[in-house]
Structures are given as structure tokens and as C-alpha cells.
Amino acid sequence: MKQLLKNARILSMGQDNQILDDAYLLIDGSMIAQIGSGQPPEGIDEVVDMKDRLLLPGLINTHSHAAMTLLRGFADDLPLQTWLEEKMWPIEGRFGPEQVKWGTALAVVEMIRSGVTCYADMYDHMDEVAQVTVEAGLRARLCRGVIGLGSSEEQENKRREAVQFARNWNGAGEGRITTMLAPHAPYTCPPDYIERIVSDAEDLNLPIHIHMSETRAEVETNVKEYGVRPVEHLERLGVFNRPTLVAHAVHVTEEEIQMLAEYGVKISHNPGSNLKLGSGIAPIPAMLKAGIRPSLGTDGAASNNNLDMLEEIRLAALIHKGVQEDPEAVPAETALRMGTSFGAEALFLDHAIGTLEPGKQADLISVDLTGAHMQPPHDLLSHIVYSAGRDDVRDVYVDGIPLMQNGELCTLDEEKIRYEALQAFEEVKS
Ligand SMILES: CSC[C@H]1O[C@@H](n2cnc3c(O)ncnc32)[C@H](O)[C@@H]1O
Numbered sequence: 136m137k138q139l140l141k142n143a144r145i146l147s148m149g150q151d152n153q154i155l156d157d158a159y160l161l162i163d164g165s166m167i168a169q170i171g172s173g174q175p176p177e178g179i180d181e182v183v184d185m186k187d188r189l190l191l192p193g194l195i196n197t198h199s200h201a202a203m204t205l206l207r208g209f210a211d212d213l214p215l216q217t218w219l220e221e222k223m224w225p226i227e228g229r230f231g232p233e234q235v236k237w238g239t240a241l242a243v244v245e246m247i248r249s250g251v252t253c254y255a256d257m258y259d260h261m262d263e264v265a266q267v268t269v270e271a272g273l274r275a276r277l278c279r280g281v282i283g284l285g286s287s288e289e290q291e292n293k294r295r296e297a298v299q300f301a302r303n304w305n306g307a308g309e310g311r312i313t314t315m316l317a318p319h320a321p322y323t324c325p326p327d328y329i330e331r332i333v334s335d336a337e338d339l340n341l342p343i344h345i346h347m348s349e350t351r352a353e354v355e356t357n358v359k360e361y362g363v364r365p366v367e368h369l370e371r372l373g374v375f376n377r378p379t380l381v382a383h384a385v386h387v388t389e390e391e392i393q394m395l396a397e398y399g400v401k402i403s404h405n406p407g408s409n410l411k412l413g414s415g416i417a418p419i420p421a422m423l424k425a426g427i428r429p430s431l432g433t434d435g436a437a438s439n440n441n442l443d444m445l446e447e448i449r450l451a452a453l454i455h456k457g458v459q460e461d462p463e464a465v466p467a468e469t470a471l472r473m474g475t476s477f478g479a480e481a482l483f484l485d486h487a488i489g490t491l492e493p494g495k496q497a498d499l500i501s502v503d504l505t506g507a508h509m510q511p512p513h514d515l516l517s518h519i520v521y522s523a524g525r526d527d528v529r530d531v532y533v534d535g536i537p538l539m540q541n542g543e544l545c546t547l548d549e550e551k552i553r554y555e556a557l558q559a560f561e562e563v564k565s
């Protein structure tokens with residue numbers, strides 16, 4: 136089927152950031168076939184008028200725990216370890232497939248509404264996450280996060296489950312679902328366990344996703360237990376010999392940044408979560424100088440407390456300017472790339488998504504340009520980064536399929552999801 140989105144303004148985020156005016160984007164099947172200005176092609180099955188809308192690549196959330204929407208506001212204003220050990224892990228221990236299913240569905244509604252077309256998720260009961268994602272039509276890189284603090288039998292069961300999930304779902308949903316393996320963190324997985332997971336990742340030819348150097352306390356504990364900081368620790372365990380995406384990387388030195396750059400390790404910067412948990416601020420300007428292209432993630436809704444990628448993009452553009460006392464620390468264009476094309480690279484999907492270019496999958500969003508806060512419309516990239524809000528997102532397409540049109544969800548029953556999610560939370564709250 137051929138769909139024509141016409142009368143639009145288009146920000147492709149390809150090599151340059153030029154905006155096309157009075158432009159069209161032709162979708163053939165699941166892919167972008169043509170982008171141009173002026174007279175649109177003929178022989179179209181469906182035409183959508185995008186007057187007063189800016190088309191741009193879908194936003195890519197490279198680190199989340201979707202089902203944690205059920206725990207939004209459950210425990211605020213605590214440091215990471217207390218928050219995890221005393222609040223999150225006890226209630227997550229009572230989560231079953233129903234909690235993960237409806238918590239994830241709620242997250243997926245929130246993400247689509249705020250312009251996310253692809254997300255990475257690390258959690259438990261991942262069959263539910265994958266099923267919900269396929270039904271919603273979103274794209275995702277999914278992994279069963281494993282915490283190796285239990286008996287060796289428990290460890291092995293979780294590892295087998297993670298491998299099974301990664302094998303079963305890689306390529307599902309007409310290729311929209313891909314997978315990874317995820318040892319949760321150096322402080323929750325013993326070294327030999329991480330090594331076994333690296334070897335599984337090699338066997339399956341899949342990337343690794345892991346939390347790393349999120350807090351100063353984590354780094355200090357790692358030094359006490361293993362004699363080295365987390366970056367060197369994971370390097371010694373062979374993690375970086377695989378394509379790897381690390382979440383956070385807040386407490387990393389210049390030398391460590393150099394090492395991560397040399398190994399081509401991908402970074403998911405989670406400014407909202409890091410600020411709320413008081414973890415610190417990742418040295419993003421130094422990473423950019425070293426040639427790393429950091430991506431952006433929300434983390435779970437219990438530490439953020441939303442899944443709004445436009446907010447993460449704005450935070451990334453603002454906080455580093457403040458910390459560095461340098462308004463050029465993270466320019467607007469870089470911040471938007473962190474939420475789009477750098478996100479695609481972080482999920483090893485840049486051959487398919489991240490920019491609007493012929494030959495790529497039609498994963499795109501439209502943003503309404505008529506709001507008072509979007510005037511005058513002379514620098515639209517600036518407005519997206521510094522001014523737009525999630526309610527400005529009007530249309531969301533993945534693989535050329537509309538998931539939201541004119542603010543109406545096309546694939547999900549939002550009211551039912553809201554109801555079921557609250558029920559699922561009631562069952563586990565004590
Ligand atoms: C084993 S599934 C994922 C696991 O990660 C926990 N989690 C959520 N946010 C964070 C964070 O910022 N750092 C470390 N771990 C986090 C979540 O509660 C799940 O237990």
C-alpha cells in the first residue's frame with residue numbers, strides 16, 4: 136500500500152538538519168519511499184494532510200522498565216540502593232504476568248502518546264512485554280533482566296529463561312521485536328555469572344544491556360569487592376567484546392570514557408532518573424568530545440516519573456549547559472539526535488530507523504505547530520527541543536502503520552488498559 140503524507144514540514148535528521156517546507160513523504164508498505172517538496176507523486180492509496188505539522192523521526196527510548204508504570208509515585212525521594220532494596224524489589228517480587236502485562240500496556244500508551252516509536256526494555260515476565268508490544272505495533276529491543284543474587288540454581292534458571300526469551304522473540308512482530316541479554320548490573324551479578332551471559336550473547340549473536348556506574352556508592356562497592364571500578368571490571372569480564380549498551384554511566388572518568396569510546400560501547404543517558412534518584416549527572420559533553428554518541432532513556436516510571444522522551448531531550452540540552460557553565464555543551468541538534476539517530480545506533484538498529492530517509496522503515500511522528508508556544512515557527516528544531524510538549528505529538532507511525540492519528544490511538548484500548556493496570560496494582564500493593 137502507498138500512503139502519502141502531504142503539505143508537511145519535514146525534519147529528516149539525516150546528514151543535515153534542513154527543514155523541507157510544503158513537503159511530502161511517500162510510504163510504500165513499511166518503508167519510506169520518497170521525500171520531496173512541490174508536486175507529490177500520483178497513484179496513491181491513502182493521502183493524509185499534514186498541514187501545520189512537522190514530521191520527524193520517531194523518538195527512541197533506549198532504557199526502560201516499562202511495567203514500572205504501576206510503581207509510579209510508589210516510593211519517591213530515596214537514593215538508588217534504598218529505593219531498590221527496600222521499596223522496588225519487595226513489591227516487584229509480588230509481580231506476576233498480569234502486573235507486567237498491564238503495567239507495560241500503560242507504558243506503551245504513554246510512550247506512543249509522547250512520540251516514542253521504539254524502546255528498549257529490561258524486566259521480568261518478558262513474554263508479556265513482547266506480546267503487548269507486538270499488539271500495539273511498537274518497535275522494541277527487549278531483554279529479560281537477570282539479577283544473580285540468589286542460589287546457583289536460581290541463577291541458572293533465570294539465565295536459561297533469558298536465553299529462551301531472547302531466542303524465541305528475536306525477529307518477532309515482522310522484525311519489529313529484537314532482543315538482547317541483560318545481566319542487571321555488576322553489583323547484582325557475580326563475575327562468573329556475567330561471563331556465562333557474555334558467552335550466551337556470543338552464541339546467540341546478540342548485544343548486551345547492563346546498568347553501569349550509576350552512583351558513586353556503586354563504584355566504591357565495586358572497588359572494594361573486585362579491586363577495580365565497574366568499567367574495568369566489565370572490560371575484564373569480556374562484556375565490551377560484545378556490542379554493548381550501558382545504562383547511566385554517570386560516574387566515569389576521562390580514561391574510562393576513552394575506553395568506552397574505543398570499544399564502541401553505547402550509552403543510554405537517563406537524565407530524569409539520575410536527577411530524581413540524586414545519582415549525579417553523566418559527563419555527556421566529555422563523551423561527545425571522545426566521539427561517543429550517547430542516546431537517551433527514561434528508565435522506569437518509578438524513578439522519573441514519566442516516560443516522556445521530549446522531556447529527556449530537553450533535560451539533556453539544559454542540564455549540561457548549567458553544569459559546564461557553557462551554553463554550547465549540548466546543542467539543541469545534538470540533544471534531538473540523542474533522542475533519534477543516536478538512539479537507533481544504541482539499539483544497533485541504525486540501518487533501519489533513526490532518520491527519515493528513503494530506504495528506512497517508516498517510523499515517524501508529527502508535531503502540531505499551531506500552539507502559541509511554537510510561535511513564531513522560524514526554528515522548528517529549536518522549538519522541538521526547548522518548547523514542544525508531549526501533547527503536541529499528533530501522529531505516530533511505525534513500519535508505516537498508524538499507531539496514533541490526530542491524537543487518537545489506533546491499536547490500543549486506552550480506557551481498558553487504565554482500568555486493568557489499576558486492578559493489577561491493587562492485587563500486589565500491601
Ligand atoms: C531485573 S529487571 C530490572 C530491574 O531493574 C530495576 N531498576 C529500575 N531502575 C533501576 C535503576 O535506575 N538502576 C538499577 N536498577 C533499576 C528494577 O526495579 C528491576 O528490578
Ligand SMILES: [Zn+2]
Nearest residue numbers: 346382434435
Ligand atoms: Zn534501569
